[in-house]
Amino acid sequence: MRPRPAESVPPRRDPHVAPPARRRRRRWIPLVALVIVCALFAWPLYLLGWANSQITHVPALSSASEGEGTTWLIAGSDRRSDGSDGGIADPTTTGARTDSLMLVRRVNGTAMIVSLPRDTAVEIPGKGTNKINAAYSLGGPTLLVKTVEHLTGLKIDHYVEVSMGALTQIVDAVGGVNLCSDLTVNDRDSGLVWSPGCHTVDGKTALAFARMRKSDPNGDIGRADRQRQVIAKTVDSALSASSVVNPFTQHALSGAVASSLITDPDTGIVSLGLLGWNYRKAQQAQLTGTPPLSSLNYRDGVHGSMVSLDSSRIESFWSKLGSGTLTPDDYWKPPR
DSSP states (O other): OOOOOOOOOOOOOOTTSOOOHHHHHHHHHHHHHHHHHHHHHHHHHHHHHHHHHHOEEOOOOOOOOOOSSEEEEEEEEOOBSSSTTTTOOOTTOOBOOEEEEEEEEEETTEEEEEEEOTTBEEEETTTEEEETTHHHHHHHHHHHHHHHHHHHOOOOOEEEEEEGGGHHHHHHHTTOEEEEEOOOEEOTTTOOEEOSEEEEEOHHHHHHHHHOOTTSTTHHHHHHHHHHHHHHHHHHHHTSHHHHTOHHHHHHHHHHHHHTEEEOTTOOHHHHHHHHHHHHHHHHTTOEEOOOEEEEEEEOSSSOEEEEEOTTTHHHHHHHHHHTOOOGGGSOOOOO
8 A cells, every 4th residue: 555645735934024026916906996996986076066166156046837848048148347358349338248048948858959139129027128138137137037938938947147258268178169150250349350161269269259240141140150059069079088088178177167157056067067968969959049030120219129039930939949849940040
């Protein structure tokens, strides 16, 4: 019978000898992974809280009953006393006013945008007939919201006021935007110099592009079209992969946007993100434009030249906006 081999006994490790470096590295891997995961969760939460703290909140919403869907009212404000905000000298305009008005509505899965010309003749509750942008100067955001609700029959769920002058910082934060126009422009008031075609521009030029009115044959209507284009291209850039994964771009953009905004108390960064998403969706579906108009030079003998809505089509338009059944053909088309 062969002798049984002796069992092998591992050599004793000297307790004073450090373990291999590979084992130490393996122990660090879970810790590093945990730190990275925590940072990925903590950064958005920090950015969300910080950006929300930069937004100014004011009372704006009415007590109108809730309806189906969600409606945002965007007011582009012009707070200036000498024309310095936006680069347009206007000695006849002081204080605050709304330079542009837009409705963004989402209902039944459909997103739509409606630009309201600032000179649209409307009934301002308690004030009589006037241009729609007069509602802001007469009663601030609260009266403006009530006026738009009275006009459209829709409940305004979120009020967002953005300084037009801040557009420069917002566009620069996303690295510029590509804008297109067939116009040849050398406009002294806005400072816009433009040759026909598409150009990638910085914030200063984008602001002039959005503000120019007198050199556009469609006046305020043409300006509203360009403003929607600037916003759409900025939203596209903000939602691009290169912006989303870049923390420096995120911080710069969040700060530029949040610090330029005045909203109702219930509107924060999350609601603004939904606004941007639906704005983009409406642009892609071409559900964007101006409501039906009957005249660009309506005069009542009191308020100068105004824009009048087409009384034969406007009620149907608001109804379709409410139900989410607007089509591109429902919007106003400039005469050829």
